[in-house]
Amino acid sequence: MAKFERHIFICTNRRPLENPRGCCDPEGLATLQIRFKQELDARKLKGRVRANKAGCLDQCEHGPNIVVYPEGIWYGGVQPTDVAEIVESHIVNGVPVARLVMRDQCINTETCEHKPRQKPESTSAP
Amino acid sequence: MAKFERHIFICTNRRPLENPRGCCDPEGLATLQIRFKQELDARKLKGRVRANKAGCLDQCEHGPNIVVYPEGIWYGGVQPTDVAEIVESHIVNGVPVARLVMRDQCINTETCEHKPRQKPESTSAP
Numbered sequence: 110m111a112k113f114e115r116h117i118f119i120c121t122n123r124r125p126l127e128n129p130r131g132c133c134d135p136e137g138l139a140t141l142q143i144r145f146k147q148e149l150d151a152r153k154l155k156g157r158v159r160a161n162k163a164g165c166l167d168q169c170e171h172g173p174n175i176v177v178y179p180e181g182i183w184y185g186g187v188q189p190t191d192v193a194e195i196v197e198s199h200i201v202n203g204v205p206v207a208r209l210v211m212r213d214q215c216i217n218t219e220t221c222e223h224k225p226r227q228k229p230e231s232t233s234a235p
Numbered sequence: 236m237a238k239f240e241r242h243i244f245i246c247t248n249r250r251p252l253e254n255p256r257g258c259c260d261p262e263g264l265a266t267l268q269i270r271f272k273q274e275l276d277a278r279k280l281k282g283r284v285r286a287n288k289a290g291c292l293d294q295c296e297h298g299p300n301i302v303v304y305p306e307g308i309w310y311g312g313v314q315p316t317d318v319a320e321i322v323e324s325h326i327v328n329g330v331p332v333a334r335l336v337m338r339d340q341c342i343n344t345e346t347c348e349h350k351p352r353q354k355p356e357s358t359s360a361p
Contacts, residue, residue: 161289
């Protein structure tokens with residue numbers, strides 16, 4: 110065997126409900142990662158492609174997030190119902206699922222159209 | 236900003252002590268990941284390089300393990316005292332630390348010189 114052909118990191122980070130950044134796995138069930146594992150197993154890709162749990166990928170406002178290496182394709186807003194399409198299109202056929210790909214300019218930025226605007230500091234107006 | 240220039244995944248998986256595969260973070264303290272974060276922060280690399288917690292990377296017998304993408308360089312047996320060298324040599328200067336790099340033939344294989352031999356099944360001899 111050799112290195113994984115593709116290594117999928119799926120955020121399973123949890124934060125308290127009141128945290129304004131939210132988190133990708135609020136129930137701590139790793140549902141998305143488990144779906145990827147099932148889909149890879151069903152296609153006999155175990156050992157060649159890995160669906161890995163990851164801590165916070167730091168793109169919380171776009172979550173649930175995953176990133177696929179070595180190509181470094183980021184996906185945001187991924188739901189369990191998207192997994193079969195990502196595996197079929199991207200992992201098997203090499204074509205990322207465009208509707209879910211996070212744009213470069215949305216990654217590691219403090220402001221983008223998908224992030225909630227900063228609330229102004231509350232004043233002590235009556 | 237844009238994608239991370241490098242994304243370091245550090246295994247923080249825990250298993251019960253009696254598990255024969257062991258694990259990379261038996262105390263659950265994420266000591267190695269924290270050291271990477273400190274070292275990246277000190278070099279002002281935050282936002283360009285990320286030290287990410289990861290679940291099991293499935294190379295447990297070589298642990299503690301990390302993998303650096305996008306280049307896909309795997310390291311095994313990494314200790315906190317190795318972190319500054321990895322960041323300086325590999326992350327800053329692009330030269331992987333050869334003495335810790337996991338060889339391709341040791342990755343995703345059932346047998347290699349670093350893995351303990353399978354114990355024969357115990358017999359009921361008197």
